[in-house]
Amino acid sequence: MTSSLAKLDPKGLGRFAFLAYDQGLEHGPEDFRPNPPSASPRFILELARDFDYTAVVFQQGTALATRRLFPEVPRLIKLNGKANLYKGEPYSPLLCPVDYAVKELHAVAVGYTLYPGSEHEPLMFREFAQVVREAYGLGIPVVAWVYPRGKVVANDTAPEVVAYAARIAYELGADIAKVKWSGDRESFRWVCEAAGRTKVVLSGGTKSEDPQEFLAVLTQVMAAGGAGVAVGRNVWQRPPEEARTISKEIIHLVHTFGH
Numbered sequence: 001m002t003s004s005l006a007k008l009d010p011k012g013l014g015r016f017a018f019l020a021y022d023q024g025l026e027h028g029p030e031d032f033r034p035n036p037p038s039a040s041p042r043f044i045l046e047l048a049r050d051f052d053y054t055a056v057v058f059q060q061g062t063a064l065a066t067r068r069l070f071p072e073v074p075r076l077i078k079l080n081g082k083a084n085l086y087k088g089e090p091y092s093p094l095l096c097p098v099d100y101a102v103k104e105l106h107a108v109a110v111g112y113t114l115y116p117g118s119e120h121e122p123l124m125f126r127e128f129a130q131v132v133r134e135a136y137g138l139g140i141p142v143v144a145w146v147y148p149r150g151k152v153v154a155n156d157t158a159p160e161v162v163a164y165a166a167r168i169a170y171e172l173g174a175d176i177a178k179v180k181w182s183g184d185r186e187s188f189r190w191v192c193e194a195a196g197r198t199k200v201v202l203s204g205g206t207k208s209e210d211p212q213e214f215l216a217v218l219t220q221v222m223a224a225g226g227a228g229v230a231v232g233r234n235v236w237q238r239p240p241e242e243a244r245t246i247s248k249e250i251i252h253l254v255h256t257f258g259h
């Protein structure tokens, strides 16, 4: 595990709120339709700046295109990625080397999606283990998106599957694991325990019509020992004013829960 979380968390609060914006690659521009301004990374960067998100999550291309836009907003660079047109066993290849992300794209953290259970799991585990070693060498924290997926995974939100996902992140050396909601507070507590020293953050998921529903889940996550959230659609698929309101609530909740 890298000892570099201070890059993301200078005050040592152990709390994180990432604003995820790699869906243009992962899902396509369809995700921007509910709120057209979200097609522009400027909209995302303004939210991140105004509400003090820990970092925005960008793929290499978005990071390059916005190099000079709000450089004060920390960037977490997603090192691998895939589109969702191909529906076979998932493999998300490494697209951007760690040192390019750090030196050229000014990454304060790097991220990688693992699909345990996929036929291609060995390849992703090997790539990810290498990413951890390289990031460790540069003092950069690593966030693992861990999504058990593929034809052998019947239920990717079953507590034992989510706990296994969190443990995989720990075993492979991630600083932070981003996992799905396991359905209730008690099971999520087990997920957090399974992750050992690796911090656990909630993966946002599809937009809930009622923002309070999403905030209620996040409250349960924090009560279970979670360290925060990496959220995209639940924020930026809402019209600008609503995106700002929910951002304020998310950041307040993540930073103040239990304090």
Ligand code: FBP
Pocket: 020, 021, 022, 023, 026, 027, 057, 145, 147, 203, 204, 205, 206, 230, 231, 232, 233, 234
């Ligand atoms: P959301 O909050 O929009 O769900 O974003 C989190 C995220 O992990 C993104 O980083 C990624 O693009 C997407 O979800 C992957 O979603 P899926 O589960 O459909 O592969």
